[in-house]
Amino acid sequence: MARPRTFDEDRVLEQAMRAFWLHGYEGTSTRDLCEATGLDRSSVYNAFTSKHELFRRALTRYTEAMTATQTEILEDGDRPAIERIRALFAKIIDDEFTFRGDAPSIGCLGVNTTVEFGGRDPEIARLLEQDAARRLETLRAAVEAGRRDGDIRSPRDPAALARYLNAVTAGIRVAAQGGADRAVLEAIAETALDAVTATA
Amino acid sequence: MARPRTFDEDRVLEQAMRAFWLHGYEGTSTRDLCEATGLDRSSVYNAFTSKHELFRRALTRYTEAMTATQTEILEDGDRPAIERIRALFAKIIDDEFTFRGDAPSIGCLGVNTTVEFGGRDPEIARLLEQDAARRLETLRAAVEAGRRDGDIRSPRDPAALARYLNAVTAGIRVAAQGGADRAVLEAIAETALDAVTATA
DNA sequence: CGCATTCTGCACTGATCAGTGCAAAACTTG
């Protein structure tokens, strides 16, 4: 019993996310967000209360989508765990070369935000920490499965191996933003796997 | 035969670098820079022409100092190459816990800038690429030495191993900014070394 | 001492920042 919105909140969130992803939080003005979404400022504020809150929701959307995809890959029961981990790296590398517009890679919004805020924003930091914890847990489970399969022969703690693999994914994203081409990223991923497949 | 400066350009550059390091390029206003350096805006512009140019010089200073330190560690002839690489990781982790003010880690200005600009600023991108190339070269040399020593048994191309190790350092910085404690970072570094010491 | 030159402090520019106030528009429900 009121005037309905002329926009789809989900679509707007997606477009805002893309803008933040490309230019960071500070580097994206509320005007940029209006241009990216097609909304007027008052509509943005009416629907999302503030730039910070819009960012929080866009980041949440990103991490949930990203983590869901990664979980799906890591929990695919049809292939051995080591292959799932390999597939995860392949997916991450693929993203670096498909999601970008014309120019260089835009990396990972999660990594970008971690670096831009550097833990100085407690709310954002908590959000990222929870997401990291979720990803680390599925990674750890995959590592344990890989060990049962006999493919992962590293004697190290599975949780530590998971944290290592997660750090490598961040390193790959940064390398991509630094201009590394596909072959280089793939070589980094393959080398990284040596650490978990080797006996010592 | 003119009025001399009341400030030391090097000291100002150091303080500006620190400000950019803490809050990024966009996140540091020219007012912030004045507060950090004690200079007036006109003095800053008189000496450094623009915010962008000041940043370029601060970043150059950072990369040169950082790369010099890393080179020194990696070329220390008194210890085996694998130990030098281990020492490099130790130094990087140490930096994360000594250079920070009170709060969380501030990472690496090079990584932070790579992520913030994402290759969109050609001049900055070139600067970072040249620095990366220099670091990769000394890393590669260390890897080759480690192979001669018999400590590095990975059959992979030394240049690829160097790129891998460099990516891991970026991953460690990001993990630090994400709130990881010292023990976690050390475990990541140790695990990463497995990839180069293992035979396959 | 005084001239040439550079540096410094302060006030200013126009542009942009995040966010708001308000009236008209658009819709649902009765």
Next chain:
DNA sequence: CAAGTTTTGCACTGATCAGTGCAGAATGCG
């Protein structure tokens, strides 16, 4: 159709942005 409610477009706020203009201060050189 009319009342009630929310959304929308536009103009506005004060604050801050990067950068500049200029007068006076401070030096070295003659």
